[in-house]
Amino acid sequence: MTAKNSEMEPLLGVEIAGIRMKNPVMTASGTFGFGEAYTDFFELAELGAVVIKGVTPEPRIGNPPPRLAETSAGMLNSIGLENPGVEKVLGEYLPSLEEVGTSVIVNIAGSTVEDYCLVAERLSASKVVKGLEVNISCPNVKAGGIAFGSKPEMAAQVIRAVKKHTSLPLIAKLSPNVTDITEMALAVEEAGASAVSLINTLLGMAIDVRTRKPKLKNVMGGLSGPAVRPVAVRMVWQVSQVLKVPVIGMGGIATAEDALEFILAGATAVAVGTGQFVNPRCCPEIIAGIKAYCEENEVSAVAELVGAAWKEEARG
Amino acid sequence: MKYHVPQALVAGHEQTGRGLFFLALNAPQITQAAVPGQFLHIRCGKGDDPLLRRPISICRVDKEKGNVMLWYQVVGKGTSLLSQVRRGDCLDIVGPLGRGFEPVTAGKTVFLVGGGVGSAPLVFLGNELAPEKEVVAFFGGASEEMLLMPCLTRLENCEYATDDGSFGYPGTVIGLLEEQMKGKMPDILYACGPQGMLREVVRIAEENSIPLQVSLEARMACGVGACLGCSFPRSKKSGGGWARVCQDGPVFWDWEVAWDDGEEQ
Ligand SMILES: Cc1cc2nc3c(=O)[nH]c(=O)nc-3n(C[C@H](O)[C@H](O)[C@H](O)COP(=O)(O)OP(=O)(O)OC[C@H]3O[C@@H](n4cnc5c(N)ncnc54)[C@H](O)[C@@H]3O)c2cc1C
Ligand SMILES: Cc1cc2nc3c(=O)[nH]c(=O)nc-3n(C[C@H](O)[C@H](O)[C@H](O)COP(=O)(O)O)c2cc1C
Ligand code: FES
Numbered sequence: 001m002t003a004k005n006s007e008m009e010p011l012l013g014v015e016i017a018g019i020r021m022k023n024p025v026m027t028a029s030g031t032f033g034f035g036e037a038y039t040d041f042f043e044l045a046e047l048g049a050v051v052i053k054g055v056t057p058e059p060r061i062g063n064p065p066p067r068l069a070e071t072s073a074g075m076l077n078s079i080g081l082e083n084p085g086v087e088k089v090l091g092e093y094l095p096s097l098e099e100v101g102t103s104v105i106v107n108i109a110g111s112t113v114e115d116y117c118l119v120a121e122r123l124s125a126s127k128v129v130k131g132l133e134v135n136i137s138c139p140n141v142k143a144g145g146i147a148f149g150s151k152p153e154m155a156a157q158v159i160r161a162v163k164k165h166t167s168l169p170l171i172a173k174l175s176p177n178v179t180d181i182t183e184m185a186l187a188v189e190e191a192g193a194s195a196v197s198l199i200n201t202l203l204g205m206a207i208d209v210r211t212r213k214p215k216l217k218n219v220m221g222g223l224s225g226p227a228v229r230p231v232a233v234r235m236v237w238q239v240s241q242v243l244k245v246p247v248i249g250m251g252g253i254a255t256a257e258d259a260l261e262f263i264l265a266g267a268t269a270v271a272v273g274t275g276q277f278v279n280p281r282c283c284p285e286i287i288a289g290i291k292a293y294c295e296e297n298e299v300s301a302v303a304e305l306v307g308a309a310w311k312e313e314a315r316g
Numbered sequence: 317m318k319y320h321v322p323q324a325l326v327a328g329h330e331q332t333g334r335g336l337f338f339l340a341l342n343a344p345q346i347t348q349a350a351v352p353g354q355f356l357h358i359r360c361g362k363g364d365d366p367l368l369r370r371p372i373s374i375c376r377v378d379k380e381k382g383n384v385m386l387w388y389q390v391v392g393k394g395t396s397l398l399s400q401v402r403r404g405d406c407l408d409i410v411g412p413l414g415r416g417f418e419p420v421t422a423g424k425t426v427f428l429v430g431g432g433v434g435s436a437p438l439v440f441l442g443n444e445l446a447p448e449k450e451v452v453a454f455f456g457g458a459s460e461e462m463l464l465m466p467c468l469t470r471l472e473n474c475e476y477a478t479d480d481g482s483f484g485y486p487g488t489v490i491g492l493l494e495e496q497m498k499g500k501m502p503d504i505l506y507a508c509g510p511q512g513m514l515r516e517v518v519r520i521a522e523e524n525s526i527p528l529q530v531s532l533e534a535r536m537a538c539g540v541g542a543c544l545g546c547s548f549p550r551s552k553k554s555g556g557g558w559a560r561v562c563q564d565g566p567v568f569w570d571w572e573v574a575w576d577d578g579e580e581q
Pocket of ligand 1: 355366370371372373374386387388389390391392393394395396433434436437532533534535536566
């Protein structure tokens, strides 16, 4: 469907898990701190939603440095879910996000099912939080994290358990480090997730040939950035065709064209992580670029583009 | 306030020694906002490789011309690309970033101790403090061509040390500092350079009970405190855990840092 009246502003709004967003662009967890780091570069209110860093019941110190290594068109990180713990997040960080003019989604993590439930229950007490992104896919934590993210029945177990402790919508964040991503996605949907986010980082490593040692102290870490984009697009394409709930696509998005690629592959919204490190105004530029694309192509609402690539293909 | 200047004009770029370059960028907002010890985060290439920005300390500012000046060494992919930009080109920069040096009010005598390109942020500091304080800079390098000379530092009292003895004091900047401190004690020390050198300055400061601030380095991704990638261990006294070099630093008091847990770099 194309707009009859090209003078009309394209509708950029989308809805994810009952959360209405003014545009489909959000921040990727762990790349935006608690929302304070980029305020000199743009207003948080410009974003569709803000997703803040992974939160655990107790403070977590994370992994020792070096935690970063650059690779071709990408980067490895082994932060290890460093965070101040749910109580401090509730007391110190969330209140400052109360009137930011966009939806706040909190990423939650843990080593046991009980950890996830506890964090979810505590965060439900905050009126700032509009949804929870359940990180069952962190490659940097030995116990839990990826263990939940690589077995469908365990992923489903986490979502089912968390659901009993909160009425907030749950977004399951999936790991790409699996053989069949659709199996994982179907399992969490069945368990009650209202949306899925993909992808988290790909497990990788890099070695310094001069010192003959791994570049990360933790040896392995998560790969993000443009290098992972084709993997992420493929997974969004596969998952969005089998799920009823919406998909949030991420992995190497740096421009409006990248974001549109994910939307056409089936993502209802997109998140930007590493791209922000390179261009701190990446998010607002992407939003403007999506709008311009809609105008140029006489698309009346961005929602019409979701999955257009596979819909097109099915039509032949 | 931090600024993103996607098109900062290269106002000057000259080689000062082997693999060493002095770069002037036009970014008036940044020159107004910057304090010594802060850095710029520079996109060295145009494409995805190298992907991340590179942190380079501000070496001097010219507020009238609106120029911010850097002194850097080519060590890899990013700095090598940077060395190819020419006057008239534009660079994508973010800054000023980080917590800079804390100027002291008490005391008159300030010693700056710089190793290699670590001298860069101290040059800015020295120029800011010079009108009021007695500033003596001690800069060390491998050889004469690795030093930043007074024509570019604009500092009156620069003492140099070279490993090969080709200029100034023959030996390390630590040797030079210890020699000078036999005659005169500073009220405060500021240092930047390789970890090994910094540890020596920490020792000297402790032995003589002189306050010390150091500028540290770490690999960075965001440069603005968002990713928690640039961690450096904090001392128990300052709360333990990790400090973010980009946002909590790069300048720290010596007692804020857990030196024994730091990675040798
Ligand atoms: C706050 C801060 C201020 C800085 N100021 C200056 C400055 O004023 N002048 C200057 O010349 N340099 C400065 N540096 C260092 C500079 O950022 C690095 O040399 C640069 O990032 C290297 O990029 P590259 O792509 O050329 O090297 P790469 O190809 O990334 O690496 C080449 C080699 O250098 C090593 N290396 C790279 N970056 C660092 C680092 N940050 N610490 C230790 N080893 C590293 C790598 O391990 C590798 O062996 C500063 C760093 C920080 C954190
Ligand atoms: C430094 C860093 C920290 C991250 N921390 C988290 C986290 O705490 N929780 C999480 O679910 N994902 C985390 N991620 C993954 C990102 O949210 C995102 O899924 C991934 O980086 C791919 O997107 P990108 O290529 O745009 O960065 C982190 C990524 C990076 C680079
Ligand atoms: S580089 Fe991201 S927190 Fe310092």
